[in-house]
Amino acid sequence: MASTYESFNLRTTPERFYIEACDDGCVDVLTIDRVSTEMTLTVRRDIPASAETRPIxxxxxxxxLVAGMYLVVITKRKKVGDLLGHAVWKALDFDIISYKKTIxxxxxxxMQDNKTFLSMINNVLHTDGFYFAxxxxxxxxxxxxxxxxxxFQEMSLLERADQRFVWNGHxxxxxxxxxxxxxxxYPVIHGFITMKSSCINGMVFEWSIISRRSCFRAGVRYYVRGIDSEGHPANYVETEQIVQHSSSKASFVQTRGSIPFYWSQRPNLKYKPKPQISKTMNHLDGFQRHFDSQIILYGRQVILNLINQKGSEKPLELAFDKMVTSLGxxxxxxIAFDFHKExxxxxxxxLQILLDMVAEMQDEFGYFLVDADGKVxxxxxxxxxxxxxxxxxxxxxxxxxxARRSLQSQLRRMGVLHTGQQIEDQSDFESKFKNAWADNADACAKQYAGTGALKTDFTRMGKRTQWGLLMDGWNSMIRYYKNNFSDGFRQLPIIMVVAFSMCIICLLMAGDTWTETLAYVLFWGTASVVTGGLILFNGLDFVDAPKLVQKEKLD
Incomplete structure (x- = not known):
């Protein structure tokens, strides 16, 4: 495989950008003309001595953008670890540099539009979780x-990359x-990566989680649900758990993704907007495209639908079941499993009920395993x-x-765990395992919903706690605010805020008589209730939706 250069200097003049490869013995320079935007490969001696230099x-x-072309560079990184002997990096900071010297x-x-677009791009770039090698x-x-x-092995990283997961592809x-x-x-993925060196029974092994978020049908919670016409579902993530011991290596892959037909759940200021299933779209066509792709990529599919089987989620469960049956x-x-009810x-x-239900299927699927000689x-x-x-x-x-069940089988096969030993009994590793999966949950949740995940107290400690319930309540409140007032660069209706604030002030700073205080409180309280009622009644108009794309017609 043709690897990429490891480190660079960005050398800048008013006319050109020079990206200088700093690897030992390398003289290659990528030259970008800031006027014509042409990119050419030159050598180090072509860089003017007057060029400003900064490492990237x-x-x-x-x-x-509106102002013209921009160069996007990674300015800060940290090493996550080594995967099969290869360094993996997390991008921490970026810079967006204009080709133009003035706007x-x-x-x-x-100018205002360009400023808004730059702000939005910066917001995406600083959503934690960009990785590269x-x-x-x-x-x-x-x-x-x-x-x-x-x-394939001879291709560059750029040519051979799975385009679903290349977040800088555009x-x-x-x-x-x-x-x-x-x-x-090089391709940059978005999601989560962790690598842990661990020891059980005196045997050291490397254990990793890689979650790759799809860049197709990307977007935030509520605004992006279901699938598109190509069968790409919202919030699709491929998660691979890798273990390596004495040159043997194994991996277990799972996927997650939005219910794969046409449905929506538009924010309308209600805590939980009612899901709407499209009455006009051809569900089965997109549904089939999605699963045809899944089967080609991964083989047999077992769907684990964990939504409620009553209330507003019930129609989605019934439609999902019906569509699988129709596909034949x-x-x-x-498999439908009402997580909250159970x-x-x-x-x-x-939860053991579900694990027992799928145990035989998981054993049939197996996992990927390579021995020390490279034999599959x-x-x-x-x-x-x-x-x-x-x-x-x-x-x-x-x-x-x-993932724990698969890992237990892999570690036994590799001789790390003895027959009859359980991962749950290995306290040091069990703690690492739980925390890593909880960190994975938090990372994926922040990228899609804007907060850490719920229920991570169970993932981290194996049980629900009062503190965990309290944190779930806090995160749910933050999600509500973000989903209604932050995801589309929006502002809370000012009248209601002012009226409610004045009502509180009148209560705290009483007038000369109680009748005067009551009159003020009634006036501002009524203003708060009326404006709040109008906002809730017309929730879709007050929620600040993303502005750059046409809203999908799903009814």
Missing amino acids: CGLMGTLR LHLTDNQ TDYDLTHTLQRLANTSPE LLREFIAQPELHKFV NGMIKY CSRMRWHR LMNQEGTFRSNCMDCLDRTNVIQSLL
């Missing part, structure tokens, strides 16, 4: 990498057409596709339990 960690790519050519409205393909699972052609379009420039850029594909099995009143031990001993023949409403909280709990 990598290129995200280029993009065009005076823009009108006031264009310069000499390893993070976009593919171990099993996919092991089943490739010699031609920014790299200019580079794709020029193979000689591929070594200056023997490669797909549907685990109500802190009965979390009842086993392939994973299918995956569990889990979902709840958001594919975050309930989903992550179930995925962590399935």
